[in-house]
Every structure is written in structure tokens, then in C-alpha cells.
Amino acid sequence: xxxxxxxxxxxxxxxxxxxxxxxxxxxxxMTMDRVAARAGTNKNAIYRRWPHRAALGIAAYxxxxxxxxxxxxxxxxxxxxxxxxxxANQTWSSPHGxxxxxxxxxxxxxxxxxxxxRERSGADTMDRAWLTMLERAVARGEAPPGxxxxxxxxxxxxxxxxxxxxxxxxxxPDEVLIExxxxxxxxxxxxxx
Amino acid sequence: xxxxxxxxxxxxxxxxxxxxxxxxxxxxxMTMDRVAARAGTNKNAIYRRWPHRAALGIAAYxxxxxxxxxxxxxxxxxxxxxxxxxxANQTWSSPHGxxxxxxxxxxxxxxxxxxxxRERSGADTMDRAWLTMLERAVARGEAPPGxxxxxxxxxxxxxxxxxxxxxxxxxxPDEVLIExxxxxxxxxxxxxx
DNA sequence: GTCAATAAGGTACGCGACGTACCTTATAAG
DNA sequence: CTTATAAGGTACGTCGCGTACCTTATTGAC
Numbered sequence: 001x002x003x004x005x006x007x008x009x010x011x012x013x014x015x016x017x018x019x020x021x022x023x024x025x026x027x028x029x030m031t032m033d034r035v036a037a038r039a040g041t042n043k044n045a046i047y048r049r050w051p052h053r054a055a056l057g058i059a060a061y062x063x064x065x066x067x068x069x070x071x072x073x074x075x076x077x078x079x080x081x082x083x084x085x086x087x088a089n090q091t092w093s094s095p096h097g098x099x100x101x102x103x104x105x106x107x108x109x110x111x112x113x114x115x116x117x118r119e120r121s122g123a124d125t126m127d128r129a130w131l132t133m134l135e136r137a138v139a140r141g142e143a144p145p146g147x148x149x150x151x152x153x154x155x156x157x158x159x160x161x162x163x164x165x166x167x168x169x170x171x172x173p174d175e176v177l178i179e180x181x182x183x184x185x186x187x188x189x190x191x192x193x
Numbered sequence: 194x195x196x197x198x199x200x201x202x203x204x205x206x207x208x209x210x211x212x213x214x215x216x217x218x219x220x221x222x223m224t225m226d227r228v229a230a231r232a233g234t235n236k237n238a239i240y241r242r243w244p245h246r247a248a249l250g251i252a253a254y255x256x257x258x259x260x261x262x263x264x265x266x267x268x269x270x271x272x273x274x275x276x277x278x279x280x281a282n283q284t285w286s287s288p289h290g291x292x293x294x295x296x297x298x299x300x301x302x303x304x305x306x307x308x309x310x311r312e313r314s315g316a317d318t319m320d321r322a323w324l325t326m327l328e329r330a331v332a333r334g335e336a337p338p339g340x341x342x343x344x345x346x347x348x349x350x351x352x353x354x355x356x357x358x359x360x361x362x363x364x365x366p367d368e369v370l371i372e373x374x375x376x377x378x379x380x381x382x383x384x385x386x
Numbered sequence: 387g388t389c390a391a392t393a394a395g396g397t398a399c400g401c402g403a404c405g406t407a408c409c410t411t412a413t414a415a416g
Numbered sequence: 417c418t419t420a421t422a423a424g425g426t427a428c429g430t431c432g433c434g435t436a437c438c439t440t441a442t443t444g445a446c
Contacts, residue, residue, distance in 0.1 A: 004412055006422060028302065031403060042424060047405070101301060108298035108358070109221065118359065151376045155352065162351035165301070165358065166311065183344045188377060191384025197441055199393060224432060235395060240434070
């Protein structure tokens with residue numbers, strides 16, 4: 001080894017190693033010893049930076065995903081909404097999604113960790129995207145002004161999340177997304193006239 | 194000890210002990226050794242009946258709650274819906290709810306366990322209750338026939354669940370329940386005319 | 387009433403994994 | 417050049433799950 005890494009550089013190496021472990025084994029399979037070994041360091045260096053495994057897992061998660069926020073503009077509210085849900089469904093059923101759900105499960109009983117998760121997972125910017133989507137629909141005369149409402153905007157994603165939480169892992173079928181849009185979301189928008 | 198317990202009797206004793214542990218320490222704090230000790234037996238007797246901790250936890254959960262299904266009839270759809278949500282909110286924020294959420298988190302990555310959970314937690318009968326609620330509203334002329342729809346019926350509970358999953362533990366404030374009913378559920382029912 | 391089959395009790399252990407303690411060694415800063 | 421700071425090495429303590437193996441009680445068949 002040329003020289004001994006410290007500070008920033010070492011921290012990045014640890015996060016990188018942790019992210020790889022997450023990708024390969026999920027959060028449940030990510031062990032501190034393996035992360036340390038993979039980063040070419042030891043557990044001390046990790047515990048000097050993060051208080052416990054969960055914190056490292058959450059911190060490493062951002063290294064896994066670029067969190068590219070979709071912003072579809074298909075010309076119709078229905079098309080936009082379906083596209084948003086499909087993108088989300090794809091993310092959640094990908095390996096990233098498996099990791100994310102593992103982290104959520106681990107954080108479930110610790111509000112501190114949940115807050116960290118919300119930051120990292122970009123749930124807030126997601127709600128923003130839905131709101132601007134609704135605003136565009138109102139501008140087109142496709143939806144009544146009353147439809148621009150935070151609870152309306154967040155509802156479809158919440159239903160999707162709940163779908164994942166109830167059923168097992170693999171992926172939510174496309175018909176369910178269509179039902180969410182056609183049987184729930186659009187009628188709700190209409191009903192808020 | 195008078196005589197050595199076996200079969201049914203022993204099984205009940207184990208489940209009872211496990212339920213007590215769940216109540217006192219939640220699922221995360223329920224250890225096999227403590228359950229065995231509390232039941233006055235040893236781990237063998239447990240592992241001969243359940244393959245692992247999670248299975249015991251789920252089996253013991255039913256000993257904790259009587260699962261009394263509410264069926265309010267306040268005369269208005271709004272009143273019924275609010276009452277349902279309030280009851281659910283109370284259950285979920287009680288000690289039982291803490292246990293339930295711990296179990297859900299533990300089962301999150303195992304479809305087998307999730308199925309067990311759904312059986313035990315009576316989610317299906319819950320959806321039934323919402324559907325009959327909607328049917329009553331239709332009969333009163335308070336809602337259009339199109340409102341009787343499984344996704345409409347399950348939506349409010351799903352939103353409540355998601356609220357718990359996102360925020361931490363304690364309890365969802367009543368204003369949120371009111372928003373779910375007034376800003377989402379009722380407009381949706383209206384919109385399905 | 388005797389005797390096998392079955393189930394419970396006792397005890398110990400392997401193992402994986404978290405988090406900690408303590409010391410040694412390199413690097414940076416004054 | 418010296419001293420503070422941070423990294424590396426290594427070994428533990430602790431918990432808790434799940435298993436193995438043997439001893440002891442109970443039951444039911446003969």
C-alpha cells in the first residue's frame with residue numbers, strides 16, 4: 001500500500017464498499033466485518049464515523065442510486081400519472097428497491113432512522129413532481145383547481161408503497177398501476193371539482 | 194410441578210409466554226430463551242413446533258388481540274369512515290400496534306411470513322367492512338353505485354398504514370384522519386358517479 | 387402390569403455478528 | 417523535530433439463534 005488513507009478519502013472508500021455489499025447481499029446481508037475488509041480497513045474506522053450498522057447502511061444507500069427524479073410530460077394527466085407509477089415500480093422492484101425495502105424494515109421502529117431515510121430517498125421531491133403534474137393538468141383544463149392538493153398528490157405513491165408492503169417482494173403488476181390511476185386517482189381528481 | 198405437560202397444553206403455555214414477551218418487549222425484544230424460561234420449558238419444545246422465531250412471533254400475536262372487527266353505523270358515510278379510521282388508529286398506536294409493526298418489519302422480506310401475517314391480522318375482513326359501509330351509503334342515496342369498489346374500500350386504510358410507515362411510531366393525529374376522509378375518500382366517492 | 391414408542395427436559399455448544407477496548411504505527415501540523 | 421490526531425491490528429465480551437445429544441417421564445398397546 002502506497003500511503004495510508006485518511007479523512008475524506010477513507011470515508012468514500014468505506015461508503016463505496018458498503019454500497020457494493022448492499023448491492024450484492026442486501027441490507028440484511030451487509031456485515032460490518034465484510035465492509036471493513038472490502039474497504040481494506042477495519043471496523044474501528046467505520047465506528048468512528050457511524051454509530052451503528054443502520055446508519056452506515058442508510059448513508060451508503062445514496063451511493064447506490066443517482067436518484068434521478070422523473071418528470072414525465074405526456075400531454076395527459078393519465079399518461080403522466082401512469083408514467084410516474086411505472087418508473088417508481090421499476091425502481092422499487094429493482095435490486096435498489098430490495099435494498100431500500102430492507103433498510104425501511106430495519107428503520108421501522110426508530111424515528112431517527114426513518115427521518116434519515118426520508119431525506120435520502122427523496123420522497124419530498126417526489127411529492128413536488130406530482131404537484132407540478134397536477135398544476136399542468138389544471139392549466140390544460142383537464143382537472144379542477146381543487147385537485148392541486150398535497151394529499152391528492154401523494155396518494156398514488158402511498159398506495160403503491162402499501163401494495164409492496166402487503167404483498168411480498170417481486171414487483172407490482174402493471175394492471176394494479178392502471179387500477180390505481182383509473183379507479184382511484186382520476187376519479188378523485190374529478191371529484192374535487 | 195405436578196406432572197409434565199405435553200401436546201396441546203404445553204403449546205398453549207408456550208404461546209401464552211410468547212405473547213407476554215411480545216407485550217412487554219415487542220417483537221425485537223422477544224428472545225427464544227426468555228420465552229422458554231417463562232413457559233417453564235426449554236427451547237427444544239419450541240423448535241419442535243415452530244421452525245424459527247418469526248413463526249412463533251406471528252403465532253403468538255393472535256393470542257394478544259381478540260381482533261374485534263368494528264362495524265360502525267353512524268348514519269353518514271363520513272361518520273362511518275372516520276370511526277373506522279379512528280378505531281384503526283387507536284389499535285395501531287396501542288402496544289398491540291407496536292408489536293404488529295415490529296412483526297411486519299421482520300416479515301417484510303419473506304413472502305411466506307407476510308401471508309401468515311395477513312391471515313392473522315384480519316386485513317381481508319377489514320376490507321369487507323368498508324365495502325358494506327359503502328353499500329349502506331349507496332342504499333341511502335349518499336354515494337353513487339360506482340363507489341362500491343375494492344380499491345376505494347381499501348384506500349383509506351392503506352393511507353393510514355403508509356402514514357405509520359413514513360412517520361415514526363407514536364400515533365397519527367386526528368387531523369390527518371379527517372383529511373384522509375374529507376380531502377381524499379369522500380371526493381373519490383363523489384368522483385366515481 | 388409390563389414395555390416399547392413418543393415426547394419433554396437439561397445442558398451445552400457452534401456460530402455469526404455487533405460493538406468495544408487497547409495498543410501500535412503512520413501522517414500532518416506547528 | 418515533536419506532538420497531536422487518525423488509521424491499523426487484534427482480540428474480546430456479549431447476545432441470541434438454532435442444533436445436538438442424552439436423560440427422564442408419560443402414554444398406549446399388548
